[in-house]
Ligand SMILES: Nc1ncnc2c1ncn2[C@@H]1O[C@H](COP(=O)(O)OP(=O)(O)OP(=O)(O)O)[C@@H](O)[C@H]1O
């Protein structure tokens with residue numbers, strides 16, 4: 001009986017597992033395999049040649065790669081932290097009643113359902129000098145000239161703001177869910193125990209929603225680390241390499257340059273870095289809690 | 294320490310009114326117990342005292358200050374919730390020390406206070422645990438600990454002992470009384486438990502449906518209940534009630550029940566024929582040949598006492614006596630009632646006559 005059920009279970013899982021194997025596991029190991037080779041099918045020698053850890057050795061001293069990592073990290077820091085703060089404030093606002101709340105909440109989640117490529121195009125339209133609404137009004141109201149095609153800070157800031165615009169609703173939604181599920185008693189008790197608003201936030205609210213916050217940070221972090229399409233649409237990694245995030249960097253390495261071997265190596269390293277960052281986050285924020293609840 | 298004045302307080306939730314003009318004067322250092330059936334508004338009143346619930350009408354003052362618009366943290370009160378309200382992410386130690394930490398007291402003082410409270414409450418072993426690793430009774434004691442480490446103006450307790458076993462309940466009851474005697478702090482205490490109310494209170498407030506039925510010392514309420522509700526609520530086992538009217542027999546007023554049982558009356562102004570409810574406490578009934586003959590239904594010996602349920606016609610009366618009586622069901626016993634122990638209530642209004 002037990003066996004029959006188990007067999008049926010595997011049987012039902014088989015299609016998913018097969019797909020997962022061919023489109024997830026296999027390509028992953030293939031990329032790892034390729035990353036130990038020099039392989040450019042359009043070069044003089046189009047063959048895949050095993051070159052040991054050469055790619056990895058090269059990557060450590062590759063200024064283009066190191067630059068892409070540092071702009072990515074900067075971008076992720078700015079974007080994710082802002083999204084958390086704005087998302088939390090919005091979540092708190094939506095916990096209260098105010099006129100037009102339902103409509104505002106619906107509108108505010110709309111960016112979530114847009115594909116990144118569309119988001120990129122829309123923002124490009126809005127920010128292209130002499131066409132876009134944003135440079136137009138910046139100029140008209142404040143006399144500021146904004147040109148994301150030539151100004152590195154403007155391009156970077158626009159991408160951060162675009163990401164905030166696109167992904168804050170996700171943070172808001174998860175934090176609303178977390179806040180709604182909190183029991184009211186500890187908050188009342190804390191008031192009686194003499195805690196002020198700030199103390200309640202740090203001592204009660206934050207620790208109690210920490211699991212949701214960490215989960216959200218995980219999702220956003222992993223997503224932000226591999227941002228490609230929006231940036232590709234908006235700036236193409238420019239001006240110069242100001243917004244050339246790792247995703248964009250890999251894309252450029254693999255497609256125009258057809259450096260398959262080296263591109264795979266970067267992918268593997270980025271995956272490794274992502275895992276390390278998430279693990280650190282998990283260990284510092286969640287592991288001490290697992291004892292508690 | 295402070296006196297507390299609750300003046301004609303009304304509470305509405307939307308259009309539903311749950312509190313209809315409650316007034317209680319609590320003196321400085323007094324131990325006041327709120328009792329009443331479930332849903333009568335005890336917790337609501339306590340929460341209004343704490344500032345967690347808005348006061349729809351009337352005023353509450355702590356000391357000389359009207360606190361209607363004072364937020365909880367400025368009222369200087371400590372409260373133990375019916376649901377404990379522990380901080381799930383903090384250890385027992387941090388839970389108990391939380392009010393002191395919020396007040397930015399030095400670490401050494403917090404440590405001393407928490408250790409002392411844990412000792413009193415028998416929680417020393419559990420200081421490093423989290424609330425979910427504790428039993429209901431232990432959680433309740435942590436909540437108590439968090440209240441007693443402070444030195445507030447007023448303590449508010451919402452059924453703080455309801456989840457403890459009988460033995461611990463007695464210990465904690467004594468502990469709270471001692472705490473009260475030592476600190477002399479005003480305490481407002483909600484309970485369902487008769488004995489807690491009678492033994493701990495300086496003053497008992499009996500509530501029903503958002504109204505105060507009677508306020509008085511425990512013995513006062515026991516001896517002179519204002520109405521049948523208070524009479525039935527105070528005292529355990531509960532008072533016997535028999536419905537009937539005043540009659541005259543041989544020139545003397547007696548009570549004649551609806552099913553024809555005759556019971557003795559104290560001197561009363563009530564006129565013949567008036568419909569009344571006759572009340573007598575089980576512990577005031579003796580067994581003897583001179584008494585009213587009653588047919589035994591059940592005899593329940595507890596060792597120290599014997600409770601006898603008996604009937605006459607449709608009327609059921611129980612007696613609680615010190616002697617050991619072994620009467621068989623359906624046998625007849627005489628119930629002796631001293632007229633001085635009898636309470637008479639108007640049948641329609643249920644008020645004392
Ligand atoms: N938020 C609320 N909205 C509407 N009615 C409420 C609300 N809170 C309490 N009530 C009502 O107020 C009345 C008093 O409730 P309260 O909790 O004070 O009762 P209680 O005397 O403490 O009962 P218990 O002994 O069961 O704890 C109840 O009838 C309850 O239904």
Ligand SMILES: [Mg+2]
Pocket residue numbers: 335336337375451
């Ligand atoms: Mg209650």
